[in-house]
Structures are given as structure tokens and as C-alpha cells.
Amino acid sequence: MRFELFIAIRYLRAKRRQAVVGVITAISVIGVAAGVASLIIALAITNGMRRDLQERLVGSTAHVELMRVAGDGIRDWRPLLARLRKTPHVTAAAPGLYGQVLISRGARSGGGLIKGVIPGDERTVGDLLQGVSVGSADGLEPVVSETIQRSKHEAAGAVTARKGRSAAEEQQVSELGDLDVRQDPAVQAEADAQAARVLAAVHPVPPIVIGKDLAETLGASVGDTLLVTSPQGDLTPMGLVPKYQRFRLEGIFKSGFYQYDSSYAFLRLADAQRLFNEPDLISVISFKVDDLYHADRVGKVLEEAAGKGFQTTNWMEQNRELFRALKLEQVVTFIVLALIVCVAALNILIALTMMVMEKTRDIAVLMSFGVTAAQVRRVFLFQGLLISVIGTVLGTIVGYGLSWAGGHYRFPLDAAVYSIDYLPFAPKVLDAVIVAAVSLGVSLVATLYPSGSAAKVLPAEALRYE
Amino acid sequence: MERNLSDGSNAFGLEPFPRMGERAVVLRAEGLTKRYAAVARSNSTKGAGASVPAELELFSELDLTVHAGEMVAIVGESGAGKSSLLHLLAALDRPSGGEVWYGEERLSGMSERQASEFRNRRVGYVWQFHYLLPEFTAVENVAMPLLARGMGRKAALEQGCLWLERVGLAGREEHRSGELSGGEQQRVSLARALVTEPEVLLADEPTGDLDGRTAEAVFGLIQKLHLNHGLTSVLVTHNLEFAERCDRMLRLREGKLIDTRAS
Numbered sequence: 001m002r003f004e005l006f007i008a009i010r011y012l013r014a015k016r017r018q019a020v021v022g023v024i025t026a027i028s029v030i031g032v033a034a035g036v037a038s039l040i041i042a043l044a045i046t047n048g049m050r051r052d053l054q055e056r057l058v059g060s061t062a063h064v065e066l067m068r069v070a071g072d073g074i075r076d077w078r079p080l081l082a083r084l085r086k087t088p089h090v091t092a093a094a095p096g097l098y099g100q101v102l103i104s105r106g107a108r109s110g111g112g113l114i115k116g117v118i119p120g121d122e123r124t125v126g127d128l129l130q131g132v133s134v135g136s137a138d139g140l141e142p143v144v145s146e147t148i149q150r151s152k153h154e155a156a157g158a159v160t161a162r163k164g165r166s167a168a169e170e171q172q173v174s175e176l177g178d179l180d181v182r183q184d185p186a187v188q189a190e191a192d193a194q195a196a197r198v199l200a201a202v203h204p205v206p207p208i209v210i211g212k213d214l215a216e217t218l219g220a221s222v223g224d225t226l227l228v229t230s231p232q233g234d235l236t237p238m239g240l241v242p243k244y245q246r247f248r249l250e251g252i253f254k255s256g257f258y259q260y261d262s263s264y265a266f267l268r269l270a271d272a273q274r275l276f277n278e279p280d281l282i283s284v285i286s287f288k289v290d291d292l293y294h295a296d297r298v299g300k301v302l303e304e305a306a307g308k309g310f311q312t313t314n315w316m317e318q319n320r321e322l323f324r325a326l327k328l329e330q331v332v333t334f335i336v337l338a339l340i341v342c343v344a345a346l347n348i349l350i351a352l353t354m355m356v357m358e359k360t361r362d363i364a365v366l367m368s369f370g371v372t373a374a375q376v377r378r379v380f381l382f383q384g385l386l387i388s389v390i391g392t393v394l395g396t397i398v399g400y401g402l403s404w405a406g407g408h409y410r411f412p413l414d415a416a417v418y419s420i421d422y423l424p425f426a427p428k429v430l431d432a433v434i435v436a437a438v439s440l441g442v443s444l445v446a447t448l449y450p451s452g453s454a455a456k457v458l459p460a461e462a463l464r465y466e
Numbered sequence: 467m468e469r470n471l472s473d474g475s476n477a478f479g480l481e482p483f484p485r486m487g488e489r490a491v492v493l494r495a496e497g498l499t500k501r502y503a504a505v506a507r508s509n510s511t512k513g514a515g516a517s518v519p520a521e522l523e524l525f526s527e528l529d530l531t532v533h534a535g536e537m538v539a540i541v542g543e544s545g546a547g548k549s550s551l552l553h554l555l556a557a558l559d560r561p562s563g564g565e566v567w568y569g570e571e572r573l574s575g576m577s578e579r580q581a582s583e584f585r586n587r588r589v590g591y592v593w594q595f596h597y598l599l600p601e602f603t604a605v606e607n608v609a610m611p612l613l614a615r616g617m618g619r620k621a622a623l624e625q626g627c628l629w630l631e632r633v634g635l636a637g638r639e640e641h642r643s644g645e646l647s648g649g650e651q652q653r654v655s656l657a658r659a660l661v662t663e664p665e666v667l668l669a670d671e672p673t674g675d676l677d678g679r680t681a682e683a684v685f686g687l688i689q690k691l692h693l694n695h696g697l698t699s700v701l702v703t704h705n706l707e708f709a710e711r712c713d714r715m716l717r718l719r720e721g722k723l724i725d726t727r728a729s
Contacts, residue, residue, distance in 0.1 A: 003613045014601035365597040368558055369611040369658065370586020372579055460559035463593065464549070 004375055007366075008382035011355065021358060024351040025387060031344025032391025033398060036439050039337045040399025043431040044406070046330045048424030053326070058315055059127040060255045062094075062286030063295040066302055069311045073097075073281040080306060081285055087305055089298045092288040094121030097272045097281065102229040103210070103218060103265060110217040112210065112265045114228070116272020116282075125286040128260060132209060132251040135222035139207030139250035140268050206271040208247035211261035212254040224249045228265075230275050245275055341439050344391065345446035348384050352450035356380060363454055364462035377455035384447030385440065392439045396432055403427040489533040492569065492698045493555065493666060499526040499563035500550050524550050525721035528564065532666075537692050537699045539709035541726075542718035548702040549670050551718065555700060556591050556668050557581045568666070586615050590659030594671040596651035598643035598658075605630060605639035608657045615662075629657035633687060649680035653687065660691060667692065667699040674704060681705065 012025070066084070068074060077095055085093045097116035102109055115122075119140045123129055129137045208226060210218075220226060226247050233242040247267070255261055273279055289298045292315065299312035316323070356363070363376055407425040414421075501521045524547035532538050542548050553559040555566060557573050566573040568588055576584060585591070598607045606613075609626030613619065627639055633653040643651055652672060659667060672688060673681035685708045692699050701712060709715045715726045 003616065006613065006619075010601045361597065362599050365593075365599065366610070366614070367582070368556070368585060368591050368593075369614065369662070370582050370584075371614045372582040374579075375614065458559070460550070460553040463597075 003371075004378040005382050007379045008386060011359070011379070012383055012386055021351060021354045024347055024354065028344055028347035028351050028387050029391045029394070031347050032341060032388055032439055032443065033395035035337065035340035035344050036392050036395025036435055037399035037402065038340060039334065039435045039438075040396060040427060040432055041402055041406070041425075042333050042337050043330065043435070044399075044403040044425045044427035045423060046326070046333055047426035047428055047431070048407075049420075050323075050326050050330070051426050052420055052424045054323075056127075056256055057319060057322075058292055060131075060257060060260060061128075061315055061318070062125045063289045063292050064287040064299045064302060064312050064314045066285045066287070066299075066306055066310055066312050067283060069309050071283075073278060073283050074285065075281055077280075077282045077285065084285060084287070084302055084305055087298070087302055089289050089291065089294065090287050090302070091290050092121075092124035094118065094125045094286050095269065095282040096122070096284045096286055097269060097276065097278065098283045099230060099232070099272065099276045101231075101265070101275075103214065104227045104229065105218040105220045105224055108218050110214055111263065112214060112228075113263045114265050114267055114272055114275070116267045116269040116275075118269050119266075122266070122286075125288045128253050128255055128264065129209065129266065131253040131255050133212070133254045134215075135209075135249070135251035137209050137251045137253070137266070139248075140209060140266060205246055205248045206268060207250040209251040209253060209266040210249065211264045212252055213258060213262035214265065215249070215252045217262070220249050220252075222249055222251065228275065232276050234277070243275065243277070245271075247271075338438055338442070341442050345388075345442045348387050348443050349446040349450060351387070352380055352384050352447055353453070355383070356450045356454045359454070360457055360462050363457045364459035367457065367459040368463075373455040376457070377451045380451035380454045381444075381447050384443055384451070388440050388443030391443075392436050395439070396436060399435075400427055400432070489535060490569075491531055492534045492536075493530070493532040493700070494567040495528060495530040495555065495564065496567070497564035498528040498530070498551070498554060498561050498566065500524045500547060500554060500559075501526075501562040523721065525718065525723075526563070528721070528723050530555075530716070530723055532698055532700060534665075534698055535696060536714065537689070537697075537701070537712045539712035539715045540700065540702045540718055540723070541704065541706060541709050541715060544704075546718045547721070548718050551723075552591075552668050552670050552700065552702050555666075556589050557584050558591070583615075586611055587662060588664055589666045589668055590662065590664040592652075592655055592659045592667070592669040592672045594674040596643065596648075596655040596675075598646075598651055598654055600643050603640045603642055604635065604646065604654050607643070607654055608661050610658060611662045625661055626657075629661045630654070632660075632691070633657045647680075648676055649684055652676060652680075652684050656684070656687065656691070660695065660697075663695070665698060667697045669699065669701045671702055671704060673708065681708075685711075 015022070066074075074080065074095075081093055081095055084090065095118060097114075099114045099116075101112050101114050103112040104110075117129075117140070119129055119137060129140070205225065208228070210220070210226075215221070218226065226249055227244055228247055229242050229244040231242055233240050235241075253261070253264075253266075267275065269282070273281060287298070287302065289295055295314035295316060299314050303310055303312050366376060367373070403425045404427070406423060410422040412421065413423055501523045503521055528551070530551075540548050540551065550559065554561050554573075557566075557576065560574065568584075571584075573581070573584070598604075599610070602610070605623055605626040607626075608629050609619075609622040612622035612625055617625075627636075630636060630639055633656055635650060635653055635657070638646065638650065643654070646654065652675070656672070659669075667688070669688065673684050676684060685705075688699070688701070689711070691697065699712075701708070703709050706715075717724045717726050
């Protein structure tokens with residue numbers, strides 16, 4: 001073992017002539033441990049919160065959205081959708097038509113963002129429709145009755161017959177049902193159009209699903225009729241008249257995110273197209289990808305695959321401010337809790353300074369038989385680092401232990417207040433490494449002064465007055 | 467008390483001592499001066515009570531030559547500067563003027579690191595108080611200079627055991643300084659000074675803190691080791707009887723070193 005470490009360990013273990021040095025040393029170790037443990041726990045909680053928020057947020061929305069740069073909507077979208085679905089790393093894709101509207105019920109009204117969707121597709125890219133807590137989103141399904149199903153297959157049969165398919169193939173198409181019908185965009189376009197016609201006949205008032213906060217704003221409950229007014233109105237001899245249409249409230253969803261719950265409203269794609277006077281046009285194609293942290297890369301690939309005039313955004317870009325705020329919160333938490341480590345480092349400084357004062361004579365004796373000033377400095381440097389290492393290791397064990405226990409035995413929270421019913425812990429190895437490095441670094445700085453003053457001891461001076 | 471040693475016999479008649487002229491000079495101090503800065507009150511124009519630095523001169527232009535194998539005693543009144551002189555000889559302090567030579571090596575030309583290495587290899591130093599490190603066992607204390615120079619722990623402790631045996635403390639290796647008597651502590655301290663096999667032993671009142679019998683035993687041990695290991699020794703002592711038994715006795719008085727037997 002290195003000479004300096006040998007001395008340092010023995011000094012640390014030995015009984016002190018001045019008991020207070022031992023007490024301060026113990027306090028330093030406990031202080032470092034407490035600081036490190038609280039840092040690890042706090043970071044585990046902020047990570048957990050961040051992860052939870054991210055999971056819910058990313059679950060609610062698409063990872064990547066493709067749209068026209070000019071904002072003029074995507075025409076002839078079915079072949080494009082079919083083609084882009086096959087892009088590597090894309091796990092799901094869904095068409096959508098967005099539009100700003102005013103939704104009113106009686107005297108109460110609120111601004112809303114309509115998204116016209118095909119529920120079967122939409123569910124694969126976002127969780128909002130799964131989050132319907134009152135009523136149901138089933139009304140949005142285009143396939144609600146046998147009539148529609150049948151009419152879809154009839155249409156599919158007609159188209160495939162036109163394309164000269166054999167009777168066996170036709171049979172296969174019918175058996176595979178809706179999903180396989182969708183494989184051929186031309187087949188599906190016709191099927192959807194026919195289904196919409198049938199549906200309009202069955203349900204004269206089309207369905208709508210809105211967010212919880214929007215519903216509260218409107219005072220609406222399931223079964224109510226809402227008036228949706230679109231600014232893209234009809235041009236009449238009287239001028240431009242806003243277009244409005246009645247919808248029946250079929251379901252209310254709750255995502256936990258105010259931006260969605262307070263403004264989103266889902267319509268069937270065909271209804272939305274009718275409302276906005278945009279026959280067979282969509283504004284975005286939403287995608288889910290296999291690795292959400294590579295959403296930007298996949299977005300680039302999709303942009304290129306879609307061709308000129310298209311652009312994409314991803315969940316990271318859309319929520320950049322939110323995650324930046326979370327990161328800032330984490331940094332601030334780190335800095336505040338790192339102050340505990342600084343206080344502990346101050347204890348190390350005091351303990352070592354007192355120890356150097358106590359050991360001045362011994363330092364002089366060591367120097368008298370050839371121990372160099374640099375060796376003396378290292379003895380006290382090692383001593384400070386030993387205190388810090390012991391404290392850091394203890395703190396890491398306690399911090400990780402409590403984080404694990406916190407994750408294992410869920411600590412309940414009031415879901416109404418925190419929108420999550422337990423305290424999530426997600427300790428990260430990298431955090432522990434950073435915390436340990438900070439703890440050791442701060443402690444190292446604290447040892448510089450006492451070890452420096454130990455190295456400055458002049459043997460003859462120190463022993464002259466003994 | 468002062469007698470002439472020109473006949474070449476040593477003070478305690480153990481062996482005939484060769485004439486100095488035949489031996490190499492091991493240690494030489496030339497024009498050695500030591501002053502200390504002291505703060506004195508002054509009534510000068512700066513105003514009553516103003517502090518001005520003043521200097522206290524312990525000795526000046528002091529010369530000393532020690533030959534190989536010689537055992538030199540330095541005596542003098544308390545405060546005469548004996549310990550300070552020994553500190554200068556051991557490179558524990560820097561002189562205000564003059565020079566100390568060990569053979570061809572000049573102490574003032576050494577860097578801090580070289581001075582440390584010099585102390586570790588060329589001289590052994592014994593203090594009036596044992597100054598053993600209380601956290602360490604006797605053998606660890608003895609082996610400490612070897613450990614400091616980077617020797618392996620096992621080899622260093624073996625040497626430590628050997629030297630404890632030489633000072634008559636075999637079997638006390640694992641005892642801490644608190645478990646040893648005053649004489650034993652000083653023996654351990656002597657072993658620590660000699661474990662590096664230095665050529666010069668510098669001892670600052672090594673028996674000053676011991677009772678008569680113990681002091682006698684420790685001094686006898688120093689003499690024995692001095693002879694057996696071919697040491698060159700410089701001892702500061704208040705004990706004139708011990709000083710008499712050395713090859714030469716020098717008296718430090720009023721800043722000058724006087725060879726008592728030459729007068």
C-alpha cells in the first residue's frame with residue numbers, strides 16, 4: 001500500500017487526542033452520505049416524474065407527424081400512407097385532418113381543435129381515444145353496423161371485379177375483412193365513401209368525442225348535441241357564411257394533459273372533411289416509430305420518402321419547452337441539494353484543518369526523516385478523500401436502497417393533485433456517477449487548504465517550542 | 467573536565483581512536499550564521515508602540531569540522547543555539563549565512579526534495595523527546611523512513627524488527643508508544659534514526675528527558691551503535707559527563723563554538 005494512504009487510513013482510524021476532531025470527521029462522513037443519498041433520491045424522483053410524463057405524453061400523441069410545408073393538405077393520401085407504412089422503424093401510421101373550430105352548447109362555447117380520424121388507425125398512433133372516461137368512442141367507428149360492413153365489402157368486390165381479379169381472390173378479400181381491404185387504396189377510397197353515405201343515413205347527427213376540460217367549459221355531457229362552427233364557411237350571395245353542423249357528444253376523454261383535454265375534439269374523418277369542405281383531404285399523417293428517441297431521424301427519412309413539399313415534426317420538437325422546463329427543474333434540484341454536499345465538504349475542511357493543527361508535531365517528525373512536503377500534502381488529501389469516498393459510498397447505497405424501496409413499495413400520491421397516484425422512482429446509473437463525481441470533486445477542493453497548510457509545516461519551527 | 471585527546475585515545479577507552487588528520491572530513495560547516503526575525507517594540511519616529519522587525523542572532527561565522535567515525539558533543543547553556551545548529555546540520559532549517567557541506571555536497575544548493583532525500587538517506591536524527599507517532603506500533607515507527615522512501619512494507623518491517631532487536635527491544639514490535647517506558651521510547655526513536663543506515667547521527671539531547679540510569683543506558687547504546695555501525699555522530703547534550711566521553715566536546719557560547727579540550 002502506498003505510504004501516504006497507509007498513514008491516512010491509520011490517522012482516520014486512530015482514536016483522537018481531541019475527541020472533537022473525531023466527531024467532526026464522523027459528521028463529515030454522515031454529511032457527505034446524506035447529501036449524496038438525497039441527491040440520488042431527488043434525481044430518481046425527477047427522473048421518474050419525467051419518465052411518467054413522457055410516457056403519457058408520448059403515448060397520447062404521435063411520435064412523428066408528416067404534413068405539407070404549404071399547409072394545403074395532402075390529397076391522394078391513401079397510396080402515400082400505404083407506402084410510408086412500410087418505412088423502416090415505422091410501427092403505425094394514421095391519417096388525420098385538423099381544423100380550428102368553435103364548439104358551442106347553448107350559450108356556452110369554446111375554441112376547439114378538431115381532428116378527423118379513422119379510429120382504428122388513430123388508436124395505433126395515440127392513446128387519447130383509449131382515454132375515454134365517460135361514454136365511448138365507438139360512435140366514431142365507421143364500422144358500426146352490418147350494413148356498413150356489408151356495403152364496404154360490396155364496394156370492395158365491385159372494384160376488385162373491375163380490376164379483373166378471380167372469384168377466389170374476391171372471396172379471400174371478403175374473408176380477410178376490413179384490414180385487408182385497406183391494402184388497396186383504390187378499394188378503400190370507394191369503400192369509405194360508400195360507408196360514409198350509409199352512415200349518414202343511419203346516424204343523421206354525427207358523433208363527436210371531446211376532452212374533459214372542454215366538456216366542462218361547455219357544461220356538456222354525453223348525449224348532448226354540440227354545435228361546431230367552422231370558419232371555412234360557404235360562399236353565398238350574402239357573403240361568406242361560417243359553416244356549422246350539429247354533433248352528438250358520444251364520449252369524453254381524459255389524458256391528463258390540459259392542452260389536449262381543453263381543446264381536442266375527435267370526429268370521423270369523413271365528417272371532418274365534410275365540415276371543412278375538403279373532400280378526401282387530410283392534413284397530417286401521424287406515425288409511431290419503434291424507438292421514440294430516434295423519432296427525428298425517422299422523420300427525416302419519412303420527409304424524403306414523401307417527396308418534395310412535405311415536412312415533419314416530432315414529439316421532441318413539439319414538447320421542447322416542456323422538457324426544457326423539466327430539465328431546468330432537475331438542474332435546480334441538483335444545485336440546491338448539492339449544497340448539502342458543500343456543507344459536508346465544509347465539515348471535511350474543518351476536520352482536516354483541526355487534524356493538521358493536532359498533527360503539526362508529527363508532520364515535522366515525518367519531515368525530519370525525509371518525508372517530502374508533497375507526501376505530507378497527499379496524506380491529508382487522501383484523508384479528505386477517504387472521508388468523502390466512505391460518505392459517497394454510504395450515500396449511494398442508502399440513496400439507491402431508498403429509491404428501490406420507493407419504487408417497490410409504491411408511495412401513494414393524490415392523483416387528483418399530481419395526476420399520478422404514486423411517487424415514481426427511476427434511479428439512473430449515470431446520475432449516481434455524476435453525484436459521486438461532484439461529491440468527490442467538492443471534497444477534493446475542501447482538502448486543498450488543510451493539506452496545503454500541512455505541507456507548509458517547517459520542521460525546525462514546529463518542534464522548536466515543543 | 468576538559469582534556470586533550472591528542473594522544474588519539476577515545477573518551478571511554480573502547481578502542482584507540484586514530485588521529486583526526488587520518489580520517490576523511492564527513493561534515494563541515496563554514497561561517498554558519500543563524501538569525502531569527504523577532505518583533506520588538508520601538509520608540510522610534512514611527513511612533514510609540516510601533517512594531518519593527520528586529521533580528522536575534524544566535525551565532526555567526528561558526529565553523530565546525532567533523533571527521534568520519536568521530537563522536538562530537540556540543541554543550542552550552544539553554545538558548546545558546548545548540549538545537550538550531552543541529553537543525554542546520556540536518557537540513558531541517560536554512561542558515562542565514564554560511565554553508566554546510568557533507569563531503570562534496572552543499573546543503574544550501576539542495577531543493578526541498580533533495581533536502582528530504584538527504585534527510586532520509588544521509589542523516590539520522592534523534593530528538594530530546596521520542597516523538598514516536600502514537601497511531602503506529604514500535605516496528606512501524608522504526609520502519610517509517612524506509613516506507614517513506616517507497617520500500618515494500620514487508621522488507622521495511624523486517625528491517626524495523628532487526629533494528630528493534632539491535633536496540634534491545636525484540637518482542638516489543640507491536641507495542642504502541644504509550645505502552646513503552648521513556649527509555650524504550652527513546653530506543654525506538656534511535657532505531658528509527660538508524661534504520662536507514664545513515665552515515666551521520668545527529669542527536670539533540672537524546673537523554674535529556676530520561677532519569678539517570680535510563681539516560682546512561684541510552685547513551686551507552688548510542689556509543690555502541692556509533693562504533694558498531696561506523697557512524698559519525700554529533701550530540702547536543704547538557705550532560706557534561708556524557709559529553710566528556712565523546713571524542714570531542716565543543717561548547718557553544720556567545721555565538722562561538724569552542725573546542726574545550728584544545729584550550
